[in-house]
Amino acid sequence: MENRELVLLVEDSDDDALMLRRAFKVAAIAIPLAHVKSGTQAVSYLRGDGDYGNRTVHPLPKIVLLDLGLPEMDGYEVLTWIREQPGLRTLPVIVLTGLATGDGIVRAYQLGANSFLMKSADFEQLVTLSKALAEYWLETKATPAAGKVEPFKTPYPPDQRRVA
Amino acid sequence: MVPLRILLLEDDDNDAFLVRRALSSLGDKVTLARVHNGGEAIQYLQGRGEFADREKYPFPTLIVTDLKMPLIDGLEFLRWVKNHPICKPLPVVMLSASGTPKDVQQAYRLGVTAYFVKPVQFQELVRLLLLTHEYWRQAEQVEASECP
Numbered sequence: 001m002e003n004r005e006l007v008l009l010v011e012d013s014d015d016d017a018l019m020l021r022r023a024f025k026v027a028a029i030a031i032p033l034a035h036v037k038s039g040t041q042a043v044s045y046l047r048g049d050g051d052y053g054n055r056t057v058h059p060l061p062k063i064v065l066l067d068l069g070l071p072e073m074d075g076y077e078v079l080t081w082i083r084e085q086p087g088l089r090t091l092p093v094i095v096l097t098g099l100a101t102g103d104g105i106v107r108a109y110q111l112g113a114n115s116f117l118m119k120s121a122d123f124e125q126l127v128t129l130s131k132a133l134a135e136y137w138l139e140t141k142a143t144p145a146a147g148k149v150e151p152f153k154t155p156y157p158p159d160q161r162r163v164a
Numbered sequence: 165m166v167p168l169r170i171l172l173l174e175d176d177d178n179d180a181f182l183v184r185r186a187l188s189s190l191g192d193k194v195t196l197a198r199v200h201n202g203g204e205a206i207q208y209l210q211g212r213g214e215f216a217d218r219e220k221y222p223f224p225t226l227i228v229t230d231l232k233m234p235l236i237d238g239l240e241f242l243r244w245v246k247n248h249p250i251c252k253p254l255p256v257v258m259l260s261a262s263g264t265p266k267d268v269q270q271a272y273r274l275g276v277t278a279y280f281v282k283p284v285q286f287q288e289l290v291r292l293l294l295l296t297h298e299y300w301r302q303a304e305q306v307e308a309s310e311c312p
Contacts, residue, residue, distance in 0.1 A: 090272040105304050109253030114277050116304040129302055136299040139292065140278045141268055 005138070008061035009035045009096075010042040010078060012070050016098070016119065019126060020065075027131040031138065034061065039073030042066070043081055046088060061091070063137045066113075068097045068104065076111060083112040092137050168301050171224035172198045173205045173241065175233040179282075183228070186290040187297070194297055197221055202236030205229070206244055209251060209311040218309070224254070225305045228296070231260035231267060239270055246275035251311035255303075257296065 007024075011017045017035045024033055036042050042064070045052045052058045064082070068075035075095060082088050092114040097104075098121075105116050117133065120126050170187075174180040180198050187194050199205045205227070208215045215221045227245070231238040238258060245251050255277040260267065263281040271279050283289045 090269070092278065100304060102307075106253055106306050109306055112275065115255060115300075117302065118304055132295070132299040132302055136295050137278070139280065139295065141263055141281050 005031045006059050006061045007031055007033045007063050007065060007134070008042070008045060009033055009065045010037075010039065010070065010075070011035065011065070011067045011096075012037050013067075016067070019123065020096075020130065023123065023126040023130040024134070026127045027134070029130060029134040031062070031134060034058070039070045039075065039078040042078050043073070046082065046085075063092045063094060063133075065094050065096045065133075068095060068108070069099065076107060079108065079111045079113055092140065094133065094137065167192060168194045168226060168297055169222050169224045170194060170196050171205060171208060171227045172196055173200075173202060173227070173229035173233065173238065174198060175200050175230060179230070182286060182289060183293065186286070186293045189290075190294070190297060193301070195222060197224065201233040202229075202238065202241030202244070205241055206236070206311075209245075209254075211310050223309050226296075226300050227254055227256045228259050229256060231258060231262055231271070239267075239274060242271065242274045242276055245311075248311050250308055253306040254308065255300065255305075 009017060009020060011020070014037075021033055021035075024031075034045070036045050044050070045058060046060070048055065048058075066075045066078060070078070075097070079093055079095075082091065082093055093112070095108045095113045095116045096119055097117075098119045100116070100118060108116050117129060120129060172180060172183055174183065184196055184198075187196060197208070199208055207213060208221060209223075211218065211223075229238045229241060236244075238260065242256055242258075245254055245256055252275075256275075258271050258276050258279045259282050260279070261282050268279050280292060283292055
């Protein structure tokens with residue numbers, strides 16, 4: 001199964017999500033943007049829990065844009081989970097965050113982020129960034145393997161959530 | 165603007181020439197160092213031998229590699245980088261003539277950052293490399309200076 005063209009945005013701020021949606025529109029990016037507001041929701045989406053199991057309505061994304069500061073399960077934990085799923089190995093995960101330290105950047109790359117972008121408060125810059133990011137990642141060659149995520153034997157275990 | 169520093173792994177002289185030409189319109193916004201295979205690239209990153217001169221051989225912010233090369237190929241090189249405690253965060257972009265699922269999958273399994281099939285048309289190569297530059301100049305990078 002080839003992935004449908006879709007960007008999954010994991011972002012707890014409605015304002016930031018709206019800004020990005022507007023930037024995509026101004027940059028004339030045709031690919032639809034699906035928005036989830038927490039790390040656990042992102043995992044549910046990718047795992048196909050409940051309603052998300054309908055892949056016609058909720059297709060697996062071509063790329064994930066991941067904020068780091070998320071409630072409950074943060075971006076690093078989402079990233080760790082994604083990279084543990086054999087079916088999601090080819091899924092590009094781009095960290096898109098407003099606040100970052102050098103350590104945070106290293107950590108995200110160490111955990112397997114494909115790249116790290118800083119959200120700009122300047123709308124024009126956000127448009128430029130959106131355009132480059134959509135064009136670049138949609139051009140990458142991935143395998144259809146990402147079409148299936150192995151179901152979990154157990155739900156996401158809270159006691160193993162922290163990563164070193 | 166800080167120039168993007170690309171280390172290119174390419175055994176074919178013609179292909180290396182085309183990449184250099186494709187990037188030429190960017191002038192000093194990009195620097196390109198070229199090595200012929202994974203073994204040379206490892207020496208480059210380690211700063212061994214002639215590569216110790218970082219003025220002449222700057223530490224890269226982006227690696228662009230071919231897949232099929234003699235001695236140490238693109239996949240073996242990728243394995244080395246992604247298992248290196250300091251150099252793991254370096255983005256490694258595969259630019260290969262092969263787009264077979266086996267090659268693509270193996271590259272991802274080893275941690276490739278992005279995989280592109282090398283365009284046959286020169287204008288397409290220019291477009292892809294300019295896009296690569298445009299994207300990575302905006303991305304946050306990890307500043308390393310050596311992979312000991």
